[in-house]
Amino acid sequence: QVRLVESGGGLVQSGGSLRLSCAASGSISNIYTMGWYRQAPGKQREWVATITNGDSTNYIDPVKGRFTISRDNAKNTVYLQMNSLKPEDTAVYFCNAKRYYGTNVYVDYWGQGTQVTVSS
Numbered sequence: 001q002v003r004l005v006e007s008g009g010g011l012v013q014s015g016g017s018l019r020l021s022c023a024a025s026g027s028i029s030n031i032y033t034m035g036w037y038r039q040a041p042g043k044q045r046e047w048v049a050t051i052t053n054g055d056s057t058n059y060i061d062p063v064k065g066r067f068t069i070s071r072d073n074a075k076n077t078v079y080l081q082m083n084s085l086k087p088e089d090t091a092v093y094f095c096n097a098k099r100y101y102g103t104n105v106y107v108d109y110w111g112q113g114t115q116v117t118v119s120s
């Protein structure tokens with residue numbers, strides 16, 4: 001199975017930057033979609049960004065222009081560069097991988113999360 005380990009979280013001031021990393025235990029070249037989700041205390045986990053194995057990306061509107069997702073298949077790692085951070089970005093960020101077996105048929109894999117805290 002795929003094991004994902006996040007790192008790079010921390011405490012920053014508004015306007016600061018962080019780069020999150022997600023290291024996979026094995027090759028991610030056969031993973032169609034990888035992405036990042038986040039969850040604030042008392043709230044549902046929400047999708048933030050995704051990247052396909054063809055490097056197609058998508059983001060939720062609040063982070064467009066500020067966050068960039070990328071993947072390095074040689075290093076089996078996906079990244080989330082976060083710039084111009086805002087307090088509302090504060091959450092635990094989770095790495096996600098979806099291994100597809102057909103159209104809209106996939107298995108989800110999750111990391112254990114890394115805390116991002118943005119102070120005002």
